[in-house]
Amino acid sequence: MKSPSTVKEIQSLTGRAAALNRFLSRSTDKCRPFFKAIKKGQRDKWDEECEEAFQNLKTYLTSPPLLSKPVPGEDLFVYLAVSNSAVSSALIREELGAQHPVFYTSKALLDAETRYPKLEKLILALVVSARKLRSYYQAHRVIVMIDFPLRSILHSPDASQRLMKWAIELSQYDLLYRPKTAIKAQALADIVAEFTPSAEEEKLVSKKKESSIADKTSDEPDQPRDMWKLRVNGASNQKGAGTGVVIITPNGTLLEQAITLGFPASNNEAEYEALLAGLLLAKELSIKKLAIYSDSQLITNQASGEYMAKHPRMILYLDKVQELLKVFSTFTIQQVPRAENAHADALASLGSALDTQFRRSIPVEHLDQPSIEEAEQPNLMQIDEDPSWQDPIIDYLVDENLPKDKSEARKIKQKAVRYYMKGDMLVRKSYFEPHHTCIKYPQTLEVLCKIHDGECGNHAGDRSLTQKALSIGYFWPTMRQDSTEYAQRCDRCQRYKPIPGLPTEEYHLQNSPWPFMQWAIDLVGPMPIAPANKEMMIVATDYFTKWIEAEALSSTKEADVERFIWKNIIYRQITAFLAKYGIKQHLSTPRYSQGNGQAEASNKIVLDCLKKREEGAKGKRVDELPGVLWAYRTTKRRSTGETPFSLAYGTEAIIPPHITVPSMSIEVGSLDQNCKQMKVNLDLLEGEREKAIVRVAAYQ
Secondary structure: OOOOOOHHHHHHHHHHHHHOHHHOOOHHHHHHHHHHHOOOOOOOOOOHHHHHHHHHHHHHHOOOOOOOOOOOOOOEEEEEEEEOOEEEEEEEEEEOOEEEEEEEEEEEOOOOHHHOOHHHHHHHHHHHHHHHOHHHHHHOOEEEEOOOOHHHHHOOOOOOHHHHHHHHHHOOOOEEEEOOOOOOOHHHHHHOOOEEOOHHHHHHHHHHHHHHHHOOOOOOOOOOOOOEEEEEEEEEEOOEEEEEEEEEOOOOOEEEEEEEEOOOOOHHHHHHHHHHHHHHHHHHOOOOEEEEEEOOHHHHHHHHOOOOOOOHHHHHHHHHHHHHHOOOOEEEEEEOOHHHHHHHHHHHHHHHOOOOOOOOOOOEEEEOOOHHHHOOOOOOOOOOOOOOOOHHHHHHHHHOOOOOOHHHHHHHHHHHOOEEEEOOEEEEOOOOOOOEEEOOHHHHHHHHHHHHHOOOOOOOOHHHHHHHHHHOOEEOOOHHHHHHHHHHHOHHHHHOOOOOOOOOOOOOOOOOOOOOOOEEEEEEOOOOOEHHHEOEEEEEEEOOOOOEEEEEEOOOOHHHHHHHHHHHHHOOOHHHHHHHOOOOOOOOOHHHHHHHHHHHHHHHHHHHHHHHHOOOOHHHHHHHHHHHHHHHHOOOOOOOOOOHHHHHHOOOOOOOHHHHOOOHHHHOOOHHHHHHHHHHHHHHHHHHHHHHHHHHHHHO
16 A cells, blocks of 8 residues: 555545554554644645654554454453553453453543543543443453552542542443553553653653763662652741652652641651651552652661661651551662752642642642651550441452452442542542541441430431431431431430421411521410429521520510510610611511511421420420520521521531541541631632522522
8 A cells, every 4th residue: 555645545544544443552643643644734744754654554554463352251451551642452361371452442632631640541541441342341350450559549539520430430340450460462562651752752851861871969779660769858837847748650650749737847757747648658559669768867867777766756756667668578768969859848848838839739638646646546446246338348448359249349349439448437428518437337326316316406307317417427328217217216206296287378488688687586485384484485586597596584574575685686675676776677466477487487496396305394495495406506407408507607517426426527627727617618608698598589
């Protein structure tokens, strides 16, 4: 076949190449010059690059690889490759120690995809392969031969929405990730290199190598090709302390991490925290061979045994470092000049300061306490005799153990996409709320008990009970069913359950455009006499937030009502009093009760909760009133979709279950971040109130 000379002939060539795509390894890279030649504005541009690609393609096709048909039930292997313009894969099978190609796939990258990080491009290559070869992936277990921690990246709690979507898509297949072995077939040789640099990158790399040989400022020894590199640095200044961690893969890919220290730390302590953070990250990535570089003379010499640690805190840090170093089969520790550790130094500055020049996404974590203080705490372990719903997921996430039953194993892999491990705690990713702490059966009863009939419980129904447990950061699979059964077993909930029936007349809508602009006030009673002869109750409800203020009264004189309004609403002589502050008063009578419908509804809620909470003498209702009000204010209302507390203050309240049962929102939070976030919530409160107005209108 002669070289094309017209646009039509080039188009014919690309069509033929597309038909042979499954037989061509990295077909998109091989045919890229042809596609560039027929682009708009580049017609009739058959240049030397096109001619060279055409001749290479003809040479490749003179001895094309023979595709092999897989045997049902056998394991298949997939190799991935990434270039600047395309992602490719090769699906192969092994027979008698020889490797045979089954199918090749390739995809040209879109403009946005070319700017993905290289590890994300590798995952994209796997996703493309699974989409194009769906029948193979569904019928066989596929082993991904890769030297990079793709599985850890897909299950990372910091994964982007794009990575989470890919993880969910890949969870339907039986995938295993194994380190890449030596290639056994010449036909697959060009698919082995994951990252293929462009001509410009190759020139740049060669120049760097020449310059590094010409004037080398460091005595850094040559490392084996499979050795990973760890560069760490710590920074401590008046703004705070931070650490920077950079892990460099054998192929030159960078993994970056910045950590903000939420406690005072000296410069040496910050350096040790950086080293510990880097070692922990390397441990999570299952790295066995590691070369460690730091510009701290003290840290490197103490860790290597050249210097002796004398300060008590340095001794604790050194012991923890030596304990982590035992995980690696091979490691080296070396001091490098500060100029050669500039990348880690910049990340450390990012963690210790608010302003930064970085414009790309870098994960920044917050460390509340020194790492050495963990060893001083008692090591407690809870033993569960009965199997838990968490056990199969934890076994897969930690040790990749799966049941022998393929359908059950596939089900666990699909579930595990939504979970990750935070130390020894299983955490579930959420769509809207903070990530949920997964709890086991004994703790579920404790959480439901405290939310439903605890100190601040309001005997909520099953739906509200489930929603509140989710909103405060807990999860277990049967929480809806358990909430229903718990509410049904509650004696007081069944005894005082309202009898459903039709309203005596049509509902009359009352709207308020803004919080605390319009209040409904009503008197309730008489009730069983409580201490101080209190047998009446006054209830005030804000129409917008549904916030309730209530107080028990011994009489309903004008002075008592004045004092209640002054104390609870304004700080706050009725007619003259309201006129003084410009408050419009709308009166309702028993003949026109719809004018005070909001107060009547609030009365019903408060009285129902008091009935369900009372134990023994009915005169204790007054003592239960503060707890009822708190439970009401921290429970989401159906009309607004928010809790009255959040619409009033801009943030959610901490309730008793947070104290007794640990949750992610409390465990990983810090006082400084909490104060900042509360200020941010106040800035966003106006938007939340606008949404609540829309919800109320839709609800009515």
